[in-house]
Amino acid sequence: MTTEPPRPGEPRRPSGPRDPGDAWVVAPTGERYWGRFGAAGLLAWDPRRGVLLQHRVAWSHFGGTWGLPGGARHEDESAVGGAMREAAEEAGVPDGAVRARLVSVLDLGFWSYATVVADVVQPFEPVISDPESVELSWVPVDAVDDYPLHPGFAGAWGRLRTLLPVRPTIIVDAANVVGSVPDGWWRDRAGAAGRLMDRVERWLAGGVPGAVLSLDEHTWFPRVVVVLEGRARDAAAAASRSVEVVEAPASGDDEIAAQAARAVEAGEQVTVITSDRGLADRVLAVGAAVHGAGWLLERLP
Structure with missing residues (x-):
């Protein structure tokens, strides 16, 4: 679960026990990236309904945009393990409902983000199970670009889309x-x-x-x-x-x-x-x- 600390002037969000991975990493040029050990997100794909997207709550990083369920990885946690755990926490993705097909990694040297592309093998309806989502929705592949996307996801989507048919x-x-x-x-x-x-x-x-x-x-x-x-x-x-x-x-x-x-x-x-x-x-x-x-x-x- 992503429990990002508020910036000055932002409302305080509900908090609980924090994992050591729940921390910002600051780039040499000053940009902040969430996840001390990197982060991971799940791109769940159902050929009938599209991809599962999360409408991010306003107080989150790039709030109001649409992206993937995901967040900071735990120490020594695999990309697949982190993406599946975060998707379960944020979108109620049931255990065994998706099967990982590939992992695409953006590695900046000081921080990395892993996108786990997974096939839906047991259809399910996502559930908002924490305060980080305004909405969860299955979005047809051809309609994804019509949404206001999280900048990171927007930059990767064109490449990720070409990988969906590769099985x-x-x-x-x-x-x-x-x-x-x-x-x-x-x-x-x-x-x-x-x-x-x-x-x-x-x-x-x-x-x-x-x-x-x-x-x-x-x-x-x-x-x-x-x-x-x-x-x-x-x-x-x-x-x-x-x-x-x-x-x-x-x-x-x-x-x-x-x-x-x-x-x-x-x-x-x-x-x-x-x-x-x-x-x-x-x-x-x-x-x-x-x-x-x-x-x-x-x-x-």
């Missing part, structure tokens, strides 16, 4: 990746698949540099689909919500090819992880990219 997806041929390492996986296929998913989950936790995904410099949280077949399907129950699991009813290759085709048709930027040449040819034909099993394994923790 990287990785589809993992689990049988092929597991089978590429002779570690006894054949004695416990489900256990081997479960260990692979655990490693993928840990890899995703901090985000993936854009260069790894042949994207720009931002940090991305790609949608990851792991396709299981045969006895490895028993590992599906242990999967976390950060990894989607698809149990192939028959041929794993057929399921992977179908998943890739659907994702490409939906406009996603798809990469299939497999060293199977026949499957690689099939997914390349529908517009997906391909990396071998070694590409993924060398990046996993």
Whole structure:
């Protein structure tokens, strides 16, 4: 929650226990930036309704403008963690309602602001849950520029808008990746698949540099689909919500090819992880990219 101290002549706002991060940072040229450890905001995007914007109360910094729910980060708090916490405090965004897709950082050296672009996965209505908002509203993408925007958000919006359609997806041929390492996986296929998913989950936790995904410099949280077949399907129950699991009813290759085709048709930027040449040819034909099993394994923790 942003609890900015009032300037001289401003009314005093309700106060409570302050986090060490709730403080101004003063630039060498005199400008003030809120958040001792930087700040973060959530750009929640619902394709049907638009982006969630906050109409800032008059006494706040740049009061009366529209921007993102957000505020000062806590010490050692990740950008995603800070943005999600602030969005819950300021707009009542429910836990699990949005899924982070990328983090875009403005780094001034002495202060930084991280915008977390997140997809709405469970539709919700925002709730004014603290005194910092006059209004919370879903605004169609094409209408955002019609609002009096917070200067920081106004400067970033043009670039952020171009990122909304970019949706990287990785589809993992689990049988092929597991089978590429002779570690006894054949004695416990489900256990081997479960260990692979655990490693993928840990890899995703901090985000993936854009260069790894042949994207720009931002940090991305790609949608990851792991396709299981045969006895490895028993590992599906242990999967976390950060990894989607698809149990192939028959041929794993057929399921992977179908998943890739659907994702490409939906406009996603798809990469299939497999060293199977026949499957690689099939997914390349529908517009997906391909990396071998070694590409993924060398990046996993």
